[in-house]
Amino acid sequence: MTDQVEATLAYAEQFHQEDEILHAARQRGLEMGAVPVLPGAGAALCFLATAVNAKAVVEIGTGCGVSGLWLLRGMRADGTLTSVDVEPEHQRLARQAYAEAGFSGARVRLISGRALDVLPRLSDGGYDMVFADGAKQEYADYLAEAVRLLRVGGIVAFDNMLWHNRVADPAQRDPDTVALRELGKLVQSDERLRSVLMPLGDGLLAAVKVSA
Numbered sequence: 001m002t003d004q005v006e007a008t009l010a011y012a013e014q015f016h017q018e019d020e021i022l023h024a025a026r027q028r029g030l031e032m033g034a035v036p037v038l039p040g041a042g043a044a045l046c047f048l049a050t051a052v053n054a055k056a057v058v059e060i061g062t063g064c065g066v067s068g069l070w071l072l073r074g075m076r077a078d079g080t081l082t083s084v085d086v087e088p089e090h091q092r093l094a095r096q097a098y099a100e101a102g103f104s105g106a107r108v109r110l111i112s113g114r115a116l117d118v119l120p121r122l123s124d125g126g127y128d129m130v131f132a133d134g135a136k137q138e139y140a141d142y143l144a145e146a147v148r149l150l151r152v153g154g155i156v157a158f159d160n161m162l163w164h165n166r167v168a169d170p171a172q173r174d175p176d177t178v179a180l181r182e183l184g185k186l187v188q189s190d191e192r193l194r195s196v197l198m199p200l201g202d203g204l205l206a207a208v209k210v211s212a
């Protein structure tokens with residue numbers, strides 16, 4: 001990396017500094033193997049939740065709460081984050097992080113279970129935003145559920161869409177990379193969606209649902 005690129009990245013990073021609460025949640029996530037969103041993607045989630053005035057958000061992959069904190073900070077003060085994870089211990093630590101940040105239990109509905117078992121139980125069109133950071137090979141199924149769950153004007157976002165520079169490299173053909181590449185094509189070709197791939201963190205793909 002050239003000095004100029006490094007200086008540019010350092011300059012950009014100033015726009016998404018994390019406080020001590022986020023830092024502590026990030027450390028717990030890394031220790032538990034629930035790899036948190038990078039700060040740039042977190043800041044983008046906060047921005048998007050604010051932009052859609054989000055009252056109801058679904059998160060797939062609670063982890064230890066880093067992305068949830070960023071989302072909650074962007075959502076309306078009366079909003080509820082519904083977050084799904086298959087690991088109860090990750091969710092216990094996420095709940096600790098939300099409490100440390102001052103978010104009451106009423107602001108967060110944590111559902112323990114596999115995403116594709118839980119999501120079909122949530123109601124159509126009732127959500128302003130869906131954020132996916134669970135099993136990469138299930139992203140296409142999450143997309144179908146997200147389009148069903150979102151109101152028109154709502155936003156779906158997917159983390160890790162660059163997957164550590166593997167997605168853009170056609171020589172990389174492992175199942176996760178292939179699934180992420182396919183998801184990118186699916187989103188781009190869906191006429192109900194208007195999308196942008198933001199090279200923040202490990203790549204955040206966001207799409208607005210423009211029609212039912």
Ligand SMILES: C[S@@+](CC[C@H](N)C(=O)[O-])C[C@H]1O[C@@H](n2cnc3c(N)ncnc32)[C@H](O)[C@@H]1O
Nearest residue numbers: 036037061063066067085086087114115133134
């Ligand atoms: C990358 S971590 C999430 C990190 C979190 N979004 C954050 O920024 O702090 C992925 C999480 O998804 C959960 N997970 C993996 N497969 C899942 C599935 N099929 N259904 C629900 N949760 C799943 C894991 O237990 C893990 O906590």
Ligand SMILES: [Mg+2]
Nearest residue numbers: 037133159160
């Ligand atoms: Mg991720």
